Amino acid sequence: xxxxxxxxxxxxxxxxxxxxxxxxxxxxxxxxxxxxxxxxxxxxxxxxxxxxxxxxxxxxxxxxxxxxxxxxxxxxxxxxxxxxxxxxxxxxxxxxxxxxxxxxxxxxxxxxxxxxxxxxxxxxxxxxxxxxxxxxxxxxxxxxxxxxxxxxxxxxxxxxxxxxxxxxxxxxxxxxxxxxxxxxxxxxxxxxxxxxxxxxxxxxxxxxxxxxxxxxxxxxxxxxxxxxxxxxxxxxxxxxxxxxxxxxxxxxxxxxxxxxxxxxxxxxxxxxx
Numbered sequence: 001x002x003x004x005x006x007x008x009x010x011x012x013x014x015x016x017x018x019x020x021x022x023x024x025x026x027x028x029x030x031x032x033x034x035x036x037x038x039x040x041x042x043x044x045x046x047x048x049x050x051x052x053x054x055x056x057x058x059x060x061x062x063x064x065x066x067x068x069x070x071x072x073x074x075x076x077x078x079x080x081x082x083x084x085x086x087x088x089x090x091x092x093x094x095x096x097x098x099x100x101x102x103x104x105x106x107x108x109x110x111x112x113x114x115x116x117x118x119x120x121x122x123x124x125x126x127x128x129x130x131x132x133x134x135x136x137x138x139x140x141x142x143x144x145x146x147x148x149x150x151x152x153x154x155x156x157x158x159x160x161x162x163x164x165x166x167x168x169x170x171x172x173x174x175x176x177x178x179x180x181x182x183x184x185x186x187x188x189x190x191x192x193x194x195x196x197x198x199x200x201x202x203x204x205x206x207x208x209x210x211x212x213x214x215x216x217x218x219x220x221x222x223x224x225x226x227x228x229x230x231x232x233x234x235x236x237x238x239x240x241x242x243x244x245x246x247x248x249x250x251x252x253x254x255x256x257x258x259x260x261x262x263x264x265x266x267x268x269x270x271x272x273x
Contacts, residue, residue, distance in 0.1 A: 003039065005036055005037050008048075011057050011061065011065075012037075019034050019037065022054060043069065048065070048066065052066075089242060090106070093241040094114070097116075099117075102252055103234070103251075105120050106241055107238075108247055109172075109247075111141055111163060111166065111167075112136075113138040115128075119263060123252075124149065139183075141160075141163045144156065144198065145194040145195070152225050152226065152227070154223040158220075159220065162220045164209035165209040165210055171214055219237050220236050220238075221234070222252055230258070233255040234252035238251075
């Protein structure tokens with residue numbers, strides 16, 4: 001197993017630098033570089049960071065070297081708390097997804113839809129500028145109780161299991177049906193006052209769902225039974241958009257030519273959305 005000194009020497013060698021050249025770039029003595037790479041001396045964190053900065057070592061390799069040398073990795077120094085423009089503002093994210101030809105929307109921390117592009121609204125047959133304006137109306141779990149959405153999602157049990165897993169593994173505390181938070185209680189009330197068939201699907205999905213460990217990127221499948229253009233298949237990719245605001249991009253990427261063609265037909269059928 002390579003030590004931090006071996007990895008440092010390897011990184012320098014790949015770039016074709018001599019020890020003296022690295023020393024000059026890092027503003028330390030050549031003898032120090034030689035001693036560090038030979039394992040005779042242990043570099044202080046500032047000196048090690050100076051050499052890694054000079055080599056422009058990628059973050060994964062950089063963190064391995066730092067960790068092996070006994071220092072905390074510095075990946076946390078790259079992020080919204082250092083670079084104000086690193087993440088999207090909610091307004092930037094909403095404008096960004098509008099350029100996509102596939103359904104795309106922004107979901108907030110508790111699964112409320114914060115914005116959706118024209119393609120998504122066309123697919124869902126909604127106008128979010130005038131509809132679903134009450135609190136809780138746009139929660140992606142609660143709308144599954146509406147036949148307008150739940151009735152068109154052909155793989156509804158699978159999708160509800162995914163959403164239940166998010167609540168059951170939520171980083172702010174695991175949700176339970178016995179003692180739901182106010183948000184979850186509001187969602188459950190919508191299911192209980194709606195079609196009993198949807199409630200049964202939710203209860204079974206909740207029972208079957210395992211808590212989801214939060215990841216920076218994840219995905220879920222969507223099979224959409226559209227009344228006008230037939231079955232459309234998507235793979236939804238979820239990525240962070242504005243971490244300080246808890247917003248995530250949801251991109252429904254079409255999986256086949258039939259789905260792309262269906263989206264084009266919907267654009268012709270509903271040109272104003």
